[in-house]
Amino acid sequence: xxxxxxxxxxxxxxxxxxxxxxxxxxxxxxxxxxxxxxxxxxxxxxxxxxxxxxxxxxxxxxxxxxxxxxxxxxxxxxxxxxxxxxxxxxxxxxxxxxxxxxxxxxxxxxxxxxxxxx
Numbered sequence: 001x002x003x004x005x006x007x008x009x010x011x012x013x014x015x016x017x018x019x020x021x022x023x024x025x026x027x028x029x030x031x032x033x034x035x036x037x038x039x040x041x042x043x044x045x046x047x048x049x050x051x052x053x054x055x056x057x058x059x060x061x062x063x064x065x066x067x068x069x070x071x072x073x074x075x076x077x078x079x080x081x082x083x084x085x086x087x088x089x090x091x092x093x094x095x096x097x098x099x100x101x102x103x104x105x106x107x108x109x110x111x112x113x114x115x116x117x118x
Contacts, residue, residue: 005047006044006047007043007044007045007048010040010043011041011044013040014037014040017033017036017037017040018037021033022034022037042112045110045111045114046111049107049110049111050111053107053108053110053111056104056107057072057104057107058075060100060103060104061075061076061078061100063096063100064079064082064088064097064100065078065079065082083097106118
């Protein structure tokens, strides 16, 4: 039998909180308990999906900046610099930039608030 990983542990703890502890709590403690359960769900999704999201973002930014083999924080910095210098002002470049940033945003949103993803 394998040990549960971090996101599985968070899901087990969250389920226990919601199914066993929440029903026994008074009204004034229910809201904080629900907030904790929500934070645990976000942390579990982040743990499960963050590495893939970072790889996807780096790939998208690499296409926009032409950088390869740089860390994500450098790709973000280069993109910001390119935008400030007007390198994405042409219509076709603006479309590519907008689509890349849309994809990054949707991926992050899928982690933090999946119900909001269209």
